[in-house]
Amino acid sequence: MTGAESNPAAILAAEAEAARTDRGAPGGPAGQAGPRGRRDSGPRARDTTAYLQYAAGKLGGALVSMFAVLVTSFFLFRLIPGDPVKQMTGGRRVSSEQLEAMRQEFGLDQPVWQQFTAYCGNVLTGDFGTSYQFHAPVMDKITEALPATLWLTGTAYVLYTLIGIWLGTRTAWRNGRLGDRFHTGLALTLYSVPSFWLGLLLIITFSVGMGPLPGLFPTGGMESGDESGFAYVVDVAHHMVLPVLTLVAVGYAQTLLVMRSSLLDEMGSDYLTTARAKGLRDDLVRRRHAVPNALLPTVTLMFVNLGTVVAGAILVETVFSWPGLGGLFYQALSVPDLPLVQGLFFVFATAVILMNTVADVIYPLLDPRVGR
Amino acid sequence: MTTETASVPAPQEPENAEGNRPPQEVKSPRALAWTRRRHSAARFWREYRTHRAGVVGLAALVLIALAALGAPLLVGSDAQSVTEAPGEAMQAPSGEFPLGTDQFGRDLLALLVWGARISLTVGLLAAFLSVAIGTVVGITAGHYRGWYATVIMRVTDWFLVMPTLVLAIALASVMDRSVWTIILAIGVTTWPTTARLVRAQTLAVESRPYIERARALGGGHGHIMARHVLPNVMPLVLAQTTLVISSAILTEATLAFLGLGDPTVVSWGGLLQDAREAGAVSAGDWWYLAPPGIAIAVVALAFTLCGRAVESVLNPRLGVSR
Numbered sequence: 001m002t003g004a005e006s007n008p009a010a011i012l013a014a015e016a017e018a019a020r021t022d023r024g025a026p027g028g029p030a031g032q033a034g035p036r037g038r039r040d041s042g043p044r045a046r047d048t049t050a051y052l053q054y055a056a057g058k059l060g061g062a063l064v065s066m067f068a069v070l071v072t073s074f075f076l077f078r079l080i081p082g083d084p085v086k087q088m089t090g091g092r093r094v095s096s097e098q099l100e101a102m103r104q105e106f107g108l109d110q111p112v113w114q115q116f117t118a119y120c121g122n123v124l125t126g127d128f129g130t131s132y133q134f135h136a137p138v139m140d141k142i143t144e145a146l147p148a149t150l151w152l153t154g155t156a157y158v159l160y161t162l163i164g165i166w167l168g169t170r171t172a173w174r175n176g177r178l179g180d181r182f183h184t185g186l187a188l189t190l191y192s193v194p195s196f197w198l199g200l201l202l203i204i205t206f207s208v209g210m211g212p213l214p215g216l217f218p219t220g221g222m223e224s225g226d227e228s229g230f231a232y233v234v235d236v237a238h239h240m241v242l243p244v245l246t247l248v249a250v251g252y253a254q255t256l257l258v259m260r261s262s263l264l265d266e267m268g269s270d271y272l273t274t275a276r277a278k279g280l281r282d283d284l285v286r287r288r289h290a291v292p293n294a295l296l297p298t299v300t301l302m303f304v305n306l307g308t309v310v311a312g313a314i315l316v317e318t319v320f321s322w323p324g325l326g327g328l329f330y331q332a333l334s335v336p337d338l339p340l341v342q343g344l345f346f347v348f349a350t351a352v353i354l355m356n357t358v359a360d361v362i363y364p365l366l367d368p369r370v371g372r
Numbered sequence: 373m374t375t376e377t378a379s380v381p382a383p384q385e386p387e388n389a390e391g392n393r394p395p396q397e398v399k400s401p402r403a404l405a406w407t408r409r410r411h412s413a414a415r416f417w418r419e420y421r422t423h424r425a426g427v428v429g430l431a432a433l434v435l436i437a438l439a440a441l442g443a444p445l446l447v448g449s450d451a452q453s454v455t456e457a458p459g460e461a462m463q464a465p466s467g468e469f470p471l472g473t474d475q476f477g478r479d480l481l482a483l484l485v486w487g488a489r490i491s492l493t494v495g496l497l498a499a500f501l502s503v504a505i506g507t508v509v510g511i512t513a514g515h516y517r518g519w520y521a522t523v524i525m526r527v528t529d530w531f532l533v534m535p536t537l538v539l540a541i542a543l544a545s546v547m548d549r550s551v552w553t554i555i556l557a558i559g560v561t562t563w564p565t566t567a568r569l570v571r572a573q574t575l576a577v578e579s580r581p582y583i584e585r586a587r588a589l590g591g592g593h594g595h596i597m598a599r600h601v602l603p604n605v606m607p608l609v610l611a612q613t614t615l616v617i618s619s620a621i622l623t624e625a626t627l628a629f630l631g632l633g634d635p636t637v638v639s640w641g642g643l644l645q646d647a648r649e650a651g652a653v654s655a656g657d658w659w660y661l662a663p664p665g666i667a668i669a670v671v672a673l674a675f676t677l678c679g680r681a682v683e684s685v686l687n688p689r690l691g692v693s694r
Contacts, residue, residue: 061529068530076542185425192618192672194625197644197665200653208656219654308535315626329538330630333545345542353533 055361062357069349073342074119128343133335138343141328146310148222149324152240152317153309156247161302163248164255165295171256172263172294173286184260191253199246199319206242217242220321243320247313251305258301263294296367300359307355310348419685426681429674436671440488447482465659472659474643475650483638484663490639491671494554495621501559502620503613506566511605513567514574515597525571532564540623544632551634554627558620566612570605577604607686614679618672625668640664 103109110118122129128138167187171180190198207219218224218239227235266272267290275285310325317326325344332340399407420426439446465472471480513524531539543557577583578601586596627633628641635642643664647653652660 061526064526065530065533069534072534076546188676189669189673192622192676193669194622194629194641194644194665196626196629197661197668200644200648200661201658201665203653204656204658204661208654314537314541315629318630329541333541333630341542341545345538348535348538349533352535356533 051364054364058357058360062353065353066350069346069353070120070123071116073345073349074116077338077342077345123346128346129339131332131340132337133331133340134337138339141340142325142343142347145323145325145328148322149310149313149317149326151236152243152322152324153247153313155240156244156251156313157305157309159244160248160252161255161305164252165259165298167252168256168259168298169263169286169291169294172260172267173290175260175264183256187253187256190249191257193250194315195246195250196315196319198249199243199316202242202246203319220319222323243313243316243322246316246320255298255301255305259294259298262297263290266290266294269293296363299366300363303355303359303362304352307352310351416685420681423681423684425677429677429681432670432674433678436488436667436674437492439485440492443485443489447479447485471663472657474646474660480643480660480663483643484640484667487638487640487643487664488667488671490551490637491621491624491641491668494551494558494624494639495617495671495675498555498558498562498620498624499613499617501555502562502616503566503609505559506563506612507570507602507605507609509563509567510570511574511597511601514571514578515593515601528564528567531561532568534561536561537623537626540627541630541632544627549632549634551637554624554633557627558623562616562620562623566609566616569608569612573605573608574601577601607682611679611683611686614675614682618675618679621668621672621675640668 100109126139128142130136131138131141134141167183171183174180203219206217220239222236222239223232224235224239272285272290275289276282280288313322313324314326314329316322317324318330321327325347328340329344329348331337332344469479469481471484474480474483509524509528513521513528539561540557543560544553547553547556578596583596583600586600591599624633624639625641625644628639629645629648631645633639633642633645641664644661647657647660647664650660
C-alpha cells in the first residue's frame, strides 16, 4: 500500500520494446538470429498451440514460485531467535520432560528436512498448524478473518480502479490544462502519503471530532454489535467509510498515472486521426477508439492490484482495528505467533502469485503484440 | 532511450572520438571524455530546469537535506534526551515549542529535524542497495544468455511476485532491531523491478552494432558490461533510483510505525508510532500526528517529482507527451 509496489505496465512495455529491438537487430549470424527471433516473438492469438505452451510455461513458473514461497515461509521464520517451545510455555516453570514432550508433539525433535517435508504435506492439505496465541487452528483464524478483509479491500479496490481509470482518461484527454495538472498533482501527493498516517488523521478529524466538528464515524472495528438485519448492513457500511476512504485516497494514484500515460501514448496515433476524419465526435473517438487500446496496461495493473487485495491493507486494518487478515498479521507479528505468521505469509504470497499468473496468461489474448 | 554517451566509444579508441570533432589542439582521450561528460551534464541541467515540478522537488530536497545535516547546530544535540526534556508532557503548540511536546516533554520540532536524518539516510542507502543489486543482476542477466540468465530471472520473478511489504516485515522481524536491518530489508525486497528494467535495456543495447565491434576488437565480458552497457543503462538507473528512494522512505516509515525500527533513534515513522502509543489519536492531539506524516509525504513527493523530471529529460519518447 505504501508505494513499494512495482509498476508492471512499465516493465511490460520496456520488455516489449527490448524484444522488438532484439529481433530487428542486424548483429549476430543470420542463421542463429532467425529461429531465435521466432521463438522469442511468443504466441499470437491465432496460434493456439504456441499460446497453450506459453500458458503452460507461466503456470509452471507459478508452481515453482509457490514452492519457493513454501521454502521461504518455512526457513525464514525459523531464523527468529528463541526457542518456540519456551515461548509457548510463556516463562512458566516446566520440567525438561514436559519440554521434550512438547517438542515431540510439534515435531521439533525431527531433522530439519523431515520437518520441512511434513510442513509441505500439511500446507497442501490446508493444515497450517495451531496458533500459539489463540490456541486455534491457523486455518480457522484465516477463514474467519477473510470475509472482513475482502469486504473492505474489495470495496476500496473497485472504487479506486474506477476512479483511477475515469480520472486518468479525463486528465490525459485534456492534458496540460488546469484540471490535468490539479488531478495529477493531487494524485501524486496522496500517493506519497503514508496510508496509516492518513487513517490516523481521518480518525482524529471525523471520529474523535475536531473543534466544532463532532465525531461522525466510529473510530474502529467493523460493527457495533447490537444490530441485525438491514440496520446491521448500515452499521457495517458506517464503519467502512473511513478505512475505504483511506485506501482509495492512497490507491487511486497508480491507476490514474498508468491510465493517463498509456492514453497519452495512444493519442498521437494515426487511427485516431482517421476516426476524427470520419466525422466522429470527440467523445466517441475517446470512448470507442482510444480508451480500449489504452486500457491494456491498466488491465495488468488491475490484476496485480487484485492480488494485493488480500494482503494490501495491513496498515489500514491495524489503524482502524478492522478484524481482517491484515490486522491478524499485525497481531501475530507482535507476539510473534510463528504458525500464524507463516500461514498468513503463505496466503498473501499465494494470492499475489495467482493473480499475476492470471494477468500473464490473459495478456497475450488481449494484446497480441506482447507475447513474451 | 538514447543517451548522450550512446554512440561514443570508450576512451581507449581515440580515433573515432576525434573524427567527429573540429580539429583543436590534440587532447588526451581521457580529457576528451571528461569534456564530453561536462557538456552532457550541462545539457541535462538545461533541460531539467524547464521542468518546474522537478525544480520545486529539488529545492525542497536541498532544504530538507541542509536541515538534516545541520540538526546539531539548529536544534541542539540533546533534543533526543528523555531526561533533559525542556518542556512538560504533551504540550500543545506554543511560542516556545512551535509544534508542541511529546509525552516526555521533548520539543517535537527538534525531534522532527533529527528524524529527517534517519529517514533520509535509510531512504538513500536502501534505494542505493536496491538499485545496485538490480543493476548488477539486470546487466549480467542481459549479457550472459543461457542457463545463468534463466536461473537469475526466475529468482527475480519470484522476488517480483512476493508482496514487498510483507516480505520486508518478515525480514525485519527475524533480524535485530537496527537501522541496518531496515536498510537491508528494503534493499533486498525491492530490487527486482530495477533488475527487469535494466535487463530489458541491456538486451536493447547489446543488439547494437558497436557492441559487436567492441567484441571483434577483443573486448571481454567485463569490458563490454562496464564500458559499453553500464553507461547506457545509467540514465535509466538514475531515474529509477530517485523513484525507489521515495518508496523506500515510505516503507521505512511503515516498518518503524509497526515497531520494527531501531527503538533508540528518532525517525518519522517512529514518531508516529510514539504518538499512537501515547494516545494522541483518542485525545485528538493532531499537532503531534500531523507534522511527521507531512514530512514523510513532502520528502517522498519531492523525490518522485525529481524522478519524473529526470525520467522525462533522459527519455525523449516520454518527454514529448508528458
